[in-house]
Each structure stands twice: as structure tokens, then as C-alpha cells.
Amino acid sequence: MKLATVRAAEGTRAVRVEADRYVDLGFPDVRRLLEAPGWSVLAAADGPALSLDTPLAAVVPEPGKVLCVGLNYRSHILEMGRDLPEHPTLFAKFADALIGAGDDIVAAPESDMVDWEAELVVVIGATVRRADPATAAAAIAGFTVMNDVTMRDWQFRTREWLQGKTFDSTTPLGPVLVTPDELPGGTAPACTISTTVNGDVMQSAETSDLLFTPVDLVQYISTMITLRPGDVIATGTPSGVGHARSPQVFLKAGDKVVTEISGIGRLENSVVSG
Known part of the structure; x- marks a missing residue:
């Protein structure tokens, strides 16, 4: 569905x-x-x-929680020069950052380093706390796509990432929620994830490269907080972000960004000046 x-x-x-x-x-x-x-x-x-x-x-316009995982694809962890983490790296966004699948990404004039991050997103469909694996899997209503657009210069101002991750009207979420029964792998989707900018492929990977699976993340996060229907968990991005390229590449007004996950759908967004 x-x-x-x-x-x-x-x-x-x-x-x-x-x-x-x-x-x-x-x-x-x-x-x-x-x-x-x-x-x-x-x-x-x-x-x-x-x-x-x-x-x-946005497929969930006002989630109670927008939880995000950094450093969760092995390829991306290595390109950023980091060790594989023992535990998920968590941060948050706020609902004001979310936009629809075809809406414009607003590039803030305060940033010169606007980057893309294709992400598989878990959408929660049941209230859950301290979930075991079966309960965690059953709490997953489905999956969607996010482009976790990031202001890198703001992200790395401090050791905490929030300030670079939640600028208003930057983060497309959608186009649809797909229930696990429609995806290969079910609650451990086996999908291809990609980003193109102006037709050039920037990211292309398999979700099997995830270090912590969707069920792992629901278990881990629900240990700390109650997850409720409509909460979303962005599971991290693969290699190919602009910040890690040499030379670095960032988004600018007029760029066309397509973020896609096979079996779920695509986000098609233009970048405009804020």
C-alpha cells in the first residue's frame, strides 16, 4: 500500500x-x-x-519527532574519515524544515555550503517503548524518502549538528509512504538509493550498506523515548555528498535535485535563494 x-x-x-x-x-x-x-x-x-x-x-507534514541518524552507511563513514560507530549517532530536525516532494529547497543566504543527503526514512505506525526486535518491526508503518539538506558550514560550527540540519523549508519528505509488504526485504528494505544534481549522479548505493537497520534504530531510540505514530527516523546517507568531494561541490540557486529510492519514489526539487 x-x-x-x-x-x-x-x-x-x-x-x-x-x-x-x-x-x-x-x-x-x-x-x-x-x-x-x-x-x-x-x-x-x-x-x-x-x-x-x-x-x-510532505508525506507526514507535522511529525511529533523528526529523528535522524548520522554516519550509518559504511561507505559514507569511510569517505568522511571516521571509524565505524558502536552506537547510532542521533540528531533531530524540526517540522518547519519539511517540504513536499516537488517543492523548492530554500537555500539560506547565510550558508555557502548547502549539501544533499539521500535517506531512507522509517515512519512509525504504533506507540512503542523499549521495543524488542519483533515489536520494533511491527511498529514500522512504512518507508519514505528524505533529502536531508544540510548547511555544512553551520553544521560544523560546533560539535553538535542541529544548527546545520534544520533550516526552514530545506528538507523534502515523500513522495509516499510504502508499507513494508511492498518492498523487497520488508522491514529491512533492499533498495537502491540515489541522488542526481542537474542530471549528474552524485550518490548511488544499496540500503544493505546500512550499519544499523531500521529495526535496530527503532529498538535503540525507543529505549530512550516513546515513539508514536507519525514519528519519522531518517536512517542516514550513503557516500557521495558534496562536502566529501574533491573539490567540494554544493547546491546553488537554479540547481535541480532528484533523490530516489527504488520501490518508494523520487523527490524532484529545485533550489531557490532564501
Whole structure:
């Protein structure tokens, strides 16, 4: 099943994605759908049809938590010159950073080092705390795509990364949530993840390169905090970021960025000046 949040005339709506239409599920967004008891049954119900031309919002427009994992692809850890971590490296974003799959990425004028990071994202579908592996897997509603756009000069001002990670209107999330049963590997998706900038391939990897799996991350994070429906966990980016290139390459106004994960979908965003 594929779910999305669209911008309809009356406001945002949670929809099921069909080949020829969106089906309005009667909730204002995917988070509200996931919060409803028996959401998977509700998501399969019939409803009014909306055109596939209806624009997409962030698949979860206002998650309670946007949790992110740094240094989680072996290839990216090595390109950044670091040792493999024993535990996940965690940071956060705020909902104001999130945009839709086709929205413009706003490059802040305060940064000269705007970078891309393709990421597989876990969307939580059940309240969970101190999960064992089976409970963690069952709490995963599905997966989506994020471009964790980062202001590198701000990120590395201090040892804490938050300030470079959560500039407003920088982070596309979507286009859809895909339930695990539709992906090879289920809750351990075996997918190809990539980024192109102006048609040039910058990142291309397999999600099997992840050091900590989605289930590992739900277990680890739920040890500390309660995860709730609609929370999202960005699982990290593979090698190929602009900061690690020689010479370094960063995004600028007018660039076209495509972030894609096989079996889930693609984000197509233009960069504009803030």
C-alpha cells in the first residue's frame, strides 16, 4: 500500500495512491491516519477520488519527532574519515524544515555550503517503548524518502549538528509512504538509493550498506523515548555528498535535485535563494 498527504482545495488530505487516482481516506494527513486505531484497515477503505495532479505535501507534514541518524552507511563513514560507530549517532530536525516532494529547497543566504543527503526514512505506525526486535518491526508503518539538506558550514560550527540540519523549508519528505509488504526485504528494505544534481549522479548505493537497520534504530531510540505514530527516523546517507568531494561541490540557486529510492519514489526539487 502507498499513502500520501496531498494539498487539496479544502486543505491537506491523507490519501491512498492508486494507479489512476488518489483515494481520500477522510483524515487531514498521514500522521492523523496512523494515529487512528486500525489505521491499516482504514487505509484500505474506499473514498472520494482525487486527481493524481493534486500536489503533494510532505508525506507526514507535522511529525511529533523528526529523528535522524548520522554516519550509518559504511561507505559514507569511510569517505568522511571516521571509524565505524558502536552506537547510532542521533540528531533531530524540526517540522518547519519539511517540504513536499516537488517543492523548492530554500537555500539560506547565510550558508555557502548547502549539501544533499539521500535517506531512507522509517515512519512509525504504533506507540512503542523499549521495543524488542519483533515489536520494533511491527511498529514500522512504512518507508519514505528524505533529502536531508544540510548547511555544512553551520553544521560544523560546533560539535553538535542541529544548527546545520534544520533550516526552514530545506528538507523534502515523500513522495509516499510504502508499507513494508511492498518492498523487497520488508522491514529491512533492499533498495537502491540515489541522488542526481542537474542530471549528474552524485550518490548511488544499496540500503544493505546500512550499519544499523531500521529495526535496530527503532529498538535503540525507543529505549530512550516513546515513539508514536507519525514519528519519522531518517536512517542516514550513503557516500557521495558534496562536502566529501574533491573539490567540494554544493547546491546553488537554479540547481535541480532528484533523490530516489527504488520501490518508494523520487523527490524532484529545485533550489531557490532564501
